Amino acid sequence: MNLKHRNYIIRGARLISQIFFLILFGNITIIFGFFLGFDALKSASIGIPVPVNQPIGAPYTNAFNIFELIQWEFSHAIFPFLSIGLLCIFGVIFGRGYCGWVCPFGLIQDIMNWLPVHKTVPSKETNQTFNKVKYIFLFISLFVAVWAGYLVMTGVITETNRDLSQFSIFVDIFSAPISPSNTLFSLIPTAIIEAPFTSIGGSVWNIFLAYPWFFFRVIFLLVILLISAYISRFWCRYFCPTGALTGLFNKFRLIYLGRDPGKCVGKKCKICQDACPMGIRILDTPFQRIDSSNCIMCLKCYTACDKNAIKIKIF
Ligand code: SF4
Ligand code: SF4
Numbered sequence: 001m002n003l004k005h006r007n008y009i010i011r012g013a014r015l016i017s018q019i020f021f022l023i024l025f026g027n028i029t030i031i032f033g034f035f036l037g038f039d040a041l042k043s044a045s046i047g048i049p050v051p052v053n054q055p056i057g058a059p060y061t062n063a064f065n066i067f068e069l070i071q072w073e074f075s076h077a078i079f080p081f082l083s084i085g086l087l088c089i090f091g092v093i094f095g096r097g098y099c100g101w102v103c104p105f106g107l108i109q110d111i112m113n114w115l116p117v118h119k120t121v122p123s124k125e126t127n128q129t130f131n132k133v134k135y136i137f138l139f140i141s142l143f144v145a146v147w148a149g150y151l152v153m154t155g156v157i158t159e160t161n162r163d164l165s166q167f168s169i170f171v172d173i174f175s176a177p178i179s180p181s182n183t184l185f186s187l188i189p190t191a192i193i194e195a196p197f198t199s200i201g202g203s204v205w206n207i208f209l210a211y212p213w214f215f216f217r218v219i220f221l222l223v224i225l226l227i228s229a230y231i232s233r234f235w236c237r238y239f240c241p242t243g244a245l246t247g248l249f250n251k252f253r254l255i256y257l258g259r260d261p262g263k264c265v266g267k268k269c270k271i272c273q274d275a276c277p278m279g280i281r282i283l284d285t286p287f288q289r290i291d292s293s294n295c296i297m298c299l300k301c302y303t304a305c306d307k308n309a310i311k312i313k314i315f
C-alpha cells in the first residue's frame with residue numbers, strides 16, 4: 001500500500017471513529033426523541049465513564065466524563081477509588097489519544113476548523129503562556145470538589161441547602177458549567193426537551209430563568225466555536241481540564257509516536273509541525289517519543305510526513 005492510500009485510510013478511520021462515538025454516546029438521540037417520544041428513550045439510559053469531555057448531565061447519554069465523575073464523587077465526600085483507577089488504566093494505554101479519536105467535542109471543533117476562513121497560528125510564546133490555563137482550571141476544579149466534600153463531612157453543606165444558590169452548579173462539578181461541551185450536549189438539549197413539557201414552557205425566554213447561567217453559557221459556547229474555526233482545537237489546546245488530566249499520561253502511554261532519525265530531515269522541513277492541530281513543536285521533542293502532553297494522537301503529523309519518518313510505537 002502506498003503512502004497516499006494509507007493516509008486516506010487513517011483519516012477516514014479517525015473520522016468514522018469520532019462520528020461513531022458521537023452517536024454511541026447518545027448525543028444525537030434527541031433527534032429521535034421528537035419521533036419516538038422522550039420518555040421512551042430516557043428509560044434506556046445507562047452510563048459508562050470515559051476519559052473525554054462527554055458531560056455527565058447530557059440527556060439520554062450512555063457515557064460520561066470520568067473527570068466530572070471524580071469531581072462529583074469528591075464533592076459528595078466519596079473518595080473516587082474506582083474512577084481514579086479507571087482513569088489510570090485508560091491513561092496508561094492511550095494517554096490523551098482519546099481526544100483525537102473519541103471525544104465528541106473534539107469532533108465539533110474539528111468540524112468548525114473545516115470552515116474556509118483564514119487560519120491563525122498562535123506563536124510559540126502564546127502557546128506556552130495559554131497552555132498553563134488548563135492546568136490551573138484542572139487544579140481549581142479539584143480543589144473546589146475536595147473543599148465541597150470537606151464541607152459535606154462537616155455538615156455545612158447538606159442535602160437540603162445544596163441546591164439553593166445560583167452557584168450550586170459550581171459546587172457539584174465545578175468544571176461542568178464552564179465547559180462548552182456541557183452546554184452543547186447537556187444544557188441546550190435538556191432545555192429543548194424540558195421547556196415544552198414542563199411548567200417552564202410557555203415562553204422561550206423562561207429558559208433563561210429556569211437554567212442558571214443559560215445565557216452566558218450559550219454565548220461562551222458560541223465564542224469558543226467561532227475561535228475554533230480560526231485556531232484548531234482552541235478549547236483542547238488551552239482550556240480543557242479533562243485533556244489536561246489525560247495528557248499527564250502521555251509521557252508513559254503504551255501507544256505513542258516517534259521520529260526515525262535516519263529519515264527525518266529536521267528543521268528544513270517541519271511539514272509535520274505545521275500539520276499539528278495542537279501546535280506541538282514536534283522537532284523539539286526527542287526522536288524516541290513525541291512526548292508532549294498536548295498530543296492527541298490524531299496522526300496528522302504521521303500522514304503529513306512524505307518521508308515516512310514518523311512511526312507509531314507500541315510499548
Ligand atoms: S481536550 Fe478536547 S478532545 Fe480532549 S476531552 Fe477536552 S474537549 Fe475533548
Ligand atoms: S515532516 Fe517528516 S521529515 Fe519533515 S520534519 Fe517532520 S518528521 Fe521530519
Ligand code: SF4
Binds near residue numbers: 298
Ligand atoms: S503530534 Fe502528531 S499526533 Fe500528536 S497532536 Fe500533533 S499532529 Fe496529532
